[in-house]
Amino acid sequence: EVQLVDSGGGLVQPGRSLRLSCAASGFTFDDYAMHWVRQAPGKGLEWVSGISWNSGSIGYADSVKGRFIISRDNAKNSLYLQMNSLRAEDTALYYCAKDHNPYRGIAVAGFDYWGQGTLVTVSS
Amino acid sequence: QSALTQPASVSGSPGQSITISCTGTSSDVGTYNLVSWYQQHPGKAPKLMVYEGSKRPSGVSNRFSGSKSGNTASLTISGLQAEDEADYYCCSYAGTSTVFGGGTKLTVL
Numbered sequence: 083e084v085q086l087v088d089s090g091g092g093l094v095q096p097g098r099s100l101r102l103s104c105a106a107s108g109f110t111f112d113d114y115a116m117h118w119v120r121q122a123p124g125k126g127l128e129w130v131s132g133i134s135w136n137s138g139s140i141g142y143a144d145s146v147k148g149r150f151i152i153s154r155d156n157a158k159n160s161l162y163l164q165m166n167s168l169r170a171e172d173t174a175l176y177y178c179a180k181d182h183n184p185y186r187g188i189a190v191a192g193f194d195y196w197g198q199g200t201l202v203t204v205s206s
Numbered sequence: 207q208s209a210l211t212q213p214a215s216v217s218g219s220p221g222q223s224i225t226i227s228c229t230g231t232s233s234d235v236g237t238y239n240l241v242s243w244y245q246q247h248p249g250k251a252p253k254l255m256v257y258e259g260s261k262r263p264s265g266v267s268n269r270f271s272g273s274k275s276g277n278t279a280s281l282t283i284s285g286l287q288a289e290d291e292a293d294y295y296c297c298s299y300a301g302t303s304t305v306f307g308g309g310t311k312l313t314v315l
Binding site for chain 2 (some may be wrong): 119127129177182192
């Protein structure tokens with residue numbers, strides 16, 4: 083059974099940093115691109131960042147470019163999101179999500195599995 | 207990276223068919239056959255309903271179908287059921303990024 087478990091969220095002051103993690107199991111992690119998608123309270127979905135199966139291709143939304151860094155450790159079946167210079171508008175539930183098709187860059191076919199989400203609240 | 211345009215709400219009666227549109231540009235929907243659709247019930251993670259424009263993942267009912275014409279993608283749900291009431295989001299690859307629509311609330315009357 084495919085499982086994605088998100089963790090690392092919490093309450094953080096503006097300007098500070100936070101690192102999110104996503105632990106994957108039940109599939110061959112290093113065959114698939116992985117992504118982070120967020121959802122602000124009561125709002126829609128927003129793609130944040132994606133990383134290809136071999137980390138050769140990485141992309142970011144304009145809203146986080148230069149502040150967030152995505153990475154993965156295929157040996158640990160884990161995905162990460164380092165979030166720096168956090169702003170109030172980064173407050174959201176952050177989901178990791180798996181691409182449906184293997185061996186792709188960040189051109190996602192569809193997100194077929196999602197984590198349960200981890201809540202990040204940026205407030206003083 | 208502008209969001210795709212979806213109607214805020216649609217409604218239909220049980221047994222009817224509805225279609226949700228998703229309008230993008232030649233930089234996303236119009237160029238890439240990488241449109242996907244998601245169903246989200248309150249408090250739950252999104253669920254993939256259609257990928258690569260018109261393909262259904264294993265386990266998704268054939269009442270859900272996707273299509274595309276030009277810069278507009280569509281999700282059609284036939285034989286509406288009460289459990290289809292949810293928020294629906296479209297999503298498209300856009301060259302160096304991925305963009306979602308603003309979401310459509312489907313009400314089953």
